[in-house]
Amino acid sequence: MTNLLRPAPPPRLVRAGRPGPVGAAARLRPLRLLAWPLYLASLAWYVRGNGLPSANDVVFCWLIGALLTAAVHSGHGPRGFLLVLRDWVPVMAAVWTYSLLRGYGAHTPWAPHWLPQLDADEVLGFGRTWTVRLQDALYTPGSPHWYDYAAVTVYLSHFFLVFVVLAVLWRRDHARYVRLLTCYLVLTFAGFATYLLYPADPPWLVAQEGHLPGLTRVVSSTLTDIGLPQAQSVFENGSQFANDVAAMPSLHSAYPAMLLFFFWPTARPWLRALLVAYPLAMAFTLVYGAEHFIVDILAGWTYAAVVVLGLRWLRSRRTGRGGTEKRRVHVAPATRSLPPTKDTT
Numbered sequence: 001m002t003n004l005l006r007p008a009p010p011p012r013l014v015r016a017g018r019p020g021p022v023g024a025a026a027r028l029r030p031l032r033l034l035a036w037p038l039y040l041a042s043l044a045w046y047v048r049g050n051g052l053p054s055a056n057d058v059v060f061c062w063l064i065g066a067l068l069t070a071a072v073h074s075g076h077g078p079r080g081f082l083l084v085l086r087d088w089v090p091v092m093a094a095v096w097t098y099s100l101l102r103g104y105g106a107h108t109p110w111a112p113h114w115l116p117q118l119d120a121d122e123v124l125g126f127g128r129t130w131t132v133r134l135q136d137a138l139y140t141p142g143s144p145h146w147y148d149y150a151a152v153t154v155y156l157s158h159f160f161l162v163f164v165v166l167a168v169l170w171r172r173d174h175a176r177y178v179r180l181l182t183c184y185l186v187l188t189f190a191g192f193a194t195y196l197l198y199p200a201d202p203p204w205l206v207a208q209e210g211h212l213p214g215l216t217r218v219v220s221s222t223l224t225d226i227g228l229p230q231a232q233s234v235f236e237n238g239s240q241f242a243n244d245v246a247a248m249p250s251l252h253s254a255y256p257a258m259l260l261f262f263f264w265p266t267a268r269p270w271l272r273a274l275l276v277a278y279p280l281a282m283a284f285t286l287v288y289g290a291e292h293f294i295v296d297i298l299a300g301w302t303y304a305a306v307v308v309l310g311l312r313w314l315r316s317r318r319t320g321r322g323g324t325e326k327r328r329v330h331v332a333p334a335t336r337s338l339p340p341t342k343d344t345t
Contacts, residue, residue, distance in 0.1 A: 043062060052156060060091075067167060095188075106245050113201070114206045130294060131203045151285040152222050154278075154281045155291075158251075161259075184258065186307050190307065191251045198248055200247040200248035203293055218288060247291075249299035250297050250300040252286055253279065253282055253292065254303050260278070260279055283297045
């Protein structure tokens with residue numbers, strides 16, 4: 001009863017010149033409202049002047065910018081900035097390292113390989129590669145079809161979709177974010193190691209060297225037809241780090257397969273349909289667009305399966321071992337035999 005009759009405390013006064021939490025939030029509200037419009041306007045300005053980002057490092061910079069923008073919009077303040085930088089700057093450093101090192105595969109002492117891939121694809125295509133068959137049947141120079149635009153969309157998704165999925169997991173399920181990130185990095189650097197040991201020509205380059213009929217890089221040609229260039233890596237411009245012989249395995253095909261194997265065990269039926277459709281659409285795009293031989297794609301799928309399933313197996317073994325140790329520690333006191341005691345009777 002005394003609590004009910006006790007008068008309410010007087011309102012807390014705010015010292016002049018030092019706004020309280022409400023005042024600070026009111027001052028930051030315009031910045032929160034403008035965060036996404038400013039980010040999107042900056043991205044549109046960049047695309048207009050430089051073209052679509054199509055290099056991992058450039059895409060990653062814009063992704064980190066989006067995460068920082070989300071932190072501002074959500075009102076997390078400096079703590080949100082620090083979390084973004086803590087978890088994503090090391091990843092960006094690894095991606096940049098790969099972008100720099102990838103070009104060394106073009107300068108190995110041994111010549112690039114092309115004949116084994118060509119022979120295998122001619123066997124799979126019953127005497128002609130499927131790239132030649134598809135371009136003869138579907139491609140019209142200078143007149144893009146709807147499926148050419150679809151191929152451009154699928155091809156360019158390689159440069160940002162995995163990062164977007166990682167960003168979503170980072171906000172919703174940090175443990176799965178770490179596991180998918182581990183798969184991505186292992187798969188990426190496994191591909192880089194193969195580029196060093198087995199440099200391989202893509203179909204469009206084999207055609208330029210006269211070993212195939214004339215082929216067109218459909219994605220690049222379609223982007224040129226619509227007047228939309230691609231922004232290149234900030235490291236590769238004017239340097240020797242570009243690599244045209246990094247075709248085996250195809251990481252364009254490996255990343256969609258990685259998503260398939262990673263999410264399949266817990267995915268709903270509609271998501272499983274998308275997980276299957278995406279690698280198939282990417283495979284068609286790569287073959288039709290003269291970017292990869294079929295065997296490059298099969299190698300990419302194999303690398304993805306080995307990495308995802310292998311890391312899952314290692315994690316299950318580690319978890320099982322840890323669980324066994326915990327159970328032993330828990331049950332040992334109950335099952336341990338007691339030392340004999342003297343008879344006091």
